Amino acid sequence: MKRIAPLVLVLFALAGCDNQEQSKGDGAAPVRGLVTTIVASTGNTTIRRYPGVLEPGEITSLSFEVAGKLGRIDLSVGQRVSEGDVLARLDSEQFEVEIENRIAAVDEAEALLAQAQDSLGRQETLFERGTVSRVTLDDARTDVRTNQAKLTQAEKDLDSAREDLTEAIMLAPFDGIINSVDADSFATVSAGTTVTSIYDASFYEVSFSVNFDTVGQLIVGTPARIRLADDPDIALAGVVSELGERADTVSSFPVIVALKEDHPLIRAGMAVEVSFELDLPAEEGFLIPISAAIPEGQIPEDANPNSKVPVGMFVYDPETETVKRREVIMAGLRENKFLIIDGLQPGEHVAIAGVSFLREGMKVKLLPVED
Numbered sequence: 001m002k003r004i005a006p007l008v009l010v011l012f013a014l015a016g017c018d019n020q021e022q023s024k025g026d027g028a029a030p031v032r033g034l035v036t037t038i039v040a041s042t043g044n045t046t047i048r049r050y051p052g053v054l055e056p057g058e059i060t061s062l063s064f065e066v067a068g069k070l071g072r073i074d075l076s077v078g079q080r081v082s083e084g085d086v087l088a089r090l091d092s093e094q095f096e097v098e099i100e101n102r103i104a105a106v107d108e109a110e111a112l113l114a115q116a117q118d119s120l121g122r123q124e125t126l127f128e129r130g131t132v133s134r135v136t137l138d139d140a141r142t143d144v145r146t147n148q149a150k151l152t153q154a155e156k157d158l159d160s161a162r163e164d165l166t167e168a169i170m171l172a173p174f175d176g177i178i179n180s181v182d183a184d185s186f187a188t189v190s191a192g193t194t195v196t197s198i199y200d201a202s203f204y205e206v207s208f209s210v211n212f213d214t215v216g217q218l219i220v221g222t223p224a225r226i227r228l229a230d231d232p233d234i235a236l237a238g239v240v241s242e243l244g245e246r247a248d249t250v251s252s253f254p255v256i257v258a259l260k261e262d263h264p265l266i267r268a269g270m271a272v273e274v275s276f277e278l279d280l281p282a283e284e285g286f287l288i289p290i291s292a293a294i295p296e297g298q299i300p301e302d303a304n305p306n307s308k309v310p311v312g313m314f315v316y317d318p319e320t321e322t323v324k325r326r327e328v329i330m331a332g333l334r335e336n337k338f339l340i341i342d343g344l345q346p347g348e349h350v351a352i353a354g355v356s357f358l359r360e361g362m363k364v365k366l367l368p369v370e371d
Helices: 006-015 093-129 134-167
Strands: 031-034 036-038 045-056 059-063 086-089 169-171 176-181 194-199 204-210 223-228 235-243 253-259 271-279 286-289 309-317 322-334 337-342 349-351 364-366
Touching: 045 253, 086 194, 093 134, 204 271, 223 253
Parallel strands: 031 364
Antiparallel strands: 036 349, 045 204, 045 271, 059 194, 086 169, 176 194, 204 253, 223 235, 223 271, 235 253, 286 337, 309 322, 309 349, 322 337
């Protein structure tokens, strides 16, 4: 086993330099004041934090259903818009000309139909007199049906032209924020070409990755807290909305958290911190200050945060008013404290100051524990 790492040695040395409080009886041996911490359960949860960036929950791309020449576009990224606001227009002249042509086509079809109907009336009269054949009468009826069909088609074409004119105006489909402007003023665009994109300002999400152990503790619906990096006082409720079942990199699983609250200051692209309160593994025990470790103890130099290492500590015995040396099991560090998983019981007093001056069975006076 290698000697303790330099950093831990420094911590132990500092622990021996803490102030002590002593009192003396009448002619009796000095009684050392004992500063302790009370062993308390770490609780059954822990906090896991992950950095991320706010992203729109859904981005909607907007385009025209007809081709045409754009007018001036007065949009900017980040601009807030309301449902029904005009976002862009196509030059209406081409559509108005088309409507006029379609109206003329309807008028012509109506005139031809009226002419065919008059001709049919005459042919029916002549047929009753026996002056024309049935073939001639049938031809006249066919002309009426043909011109009626032409009128119907002309009317549909007119309706379509009028619809195209309404489609030449792009309206905001909902209250939102402009995400991008993808076309220039006065440019000619084809039907389906994206002109701008918009997202709902009340629906944000954060994407990040977690390790295998953490993803196993998450489910869709797990609550989360999202805190703004630029203003940590703003903390919003969130929930896990998606979990990746396949790692995007080695042992790294994608997670998406959706915000459940809105705030007027939040914007897409803001840096945030997502935190989860997760259940601790069964082996978790007690958090004890590093200064409680007896300096002569040895910790392997290659120990990692998850190593289980024996550490010596002094525990107060209330029956004899003395300290007893005890070997406990440390399983890593958390919050700059040892995580002790074996050797201590809740409610016990563990010495955390002047440990280097203590000896097995030393008489001590228990000092009040500060909060």
